[in-house]
Amino acid sequence: xxxxxxxxxxxxxxxxxxxxxxxxxxxxxxxxxxxxxxxxxxxxxxxxxxxxxxxxxxxxxxxxxxxxxxxxxxxxxxxxxxxxxxxxxxxxxxxxxxxxxxx
Amino acid sequence: xxxxxxxxxxxxxxxxxxxxxxxxxxxxxxxxxxxxxxxxxxxxxxxxxxxxxxxxxxxxxxxxxxxxxxxxxxxxxxxxxxxxxxxxxxxxxxxxxxxxxxxxxxxxxxxxxxxxxxxxxxxxxxxxxxxxxxxxxxxxxxxxxxxxxxxxxxxxxxxxxxxxxxx
Numbered sequence: 001x002x003x004x005x006x007x008x009x010x011x012x013x014x015x016x017x018x019x020x021x022x023x024x025x026x027x028x029x030x031x032x033x034x035x036x037x038x039x040x041x042x043x044x045x046x047x048x049x050x051x052x053x054x055x056x057x058x059x060x061x062x063x064x065x066x067x068x069x070x071x072x073x074x075x076x077x078x079x080x081x082x083x084x085x086x087x088x089x090x091x092x093x094x095x096x097x098x099x100x101x102x103x
Numbered sequence: 104x105x106x107x108x109x110x111x112x113x114x115x116x117x118x119x120x121x122x123x124x125x126x127x128x129x130x131x132x133x134x135x136x137x138x139x140x141x142x143x144x145x146x147x148x149x150x151x152x153x154x155x156x157x158x159x160x161x162x163x164x165x166x167x168x169x170x171x172x173x174x175x176x177x178x179x180x181x182x183x184x185x186x187x188x189x190x191x192x193x194x195x196x197x198x199x200x201x202x203x204x205x206x207x208x209x210x211x212x213x214x215x216x217x218x219x220x221x222x223x224x225x226x227x228x229x230x231x232x233x234x235x236x237x238x239x240x241x242x243x244x245x246x247x248x249x250x251x252x253x254x255x256x257x258x259x260x261x262x263x264x265x266x267x268x269x270x
Binding site: 005006008009010012013015016017019020023025026028030031 | 136
């Protein structure tokens, strides 16, 4: 394949081959380490961070709803509400009288 | 069948496969190991099937080449042209540098490097090299001729520089 004027190129690649003799060959056991395990530290940390954020968000939201559910009205608040209901009822009966029968 | 094929590859072509994987991955040992691991897994799981149309080594080199390309795409590893071409060889001692060969070859295009490595380093014919690269023989020949011309020029310039320095 190579011509006489390729000698310079041939020499370059021969030297490269000679140099690569020193390259340590990995065994099949060396290759079988899954990539994720080698870079697993950051993968594990990021997954742990996401889980922590989800748990915290859940706890905060849960707490908010619980506190809303457990809200107890004071006596004055109950009185105010009763008065409001009564006024609405009276207004409703008053407007009922204005509407002609049959409607 | 897949296990037997893998055993045959490991027994007869492991060294060449690792070196080719390394050359495809810009001499990075860890990445070459990752690529070779993926290739062996493909062989074992039957994802890569040897049909016998070419020699086992040619087929294996082709699988390595495409797996390396996939690896580059997934990791979006792109080197800037400036980085690739900003290479200077200063003295004779640089020949001992582990990166000397990689840096010299980086001055060629990927296809030129591949075809020259396959022909001069791995002793492939131009036809087999074209098969590994997945290109026509004509295209491979073009890359081969241009690559040789460029590499010869680089090596001659280096030789000249060394000669001037020692004078």
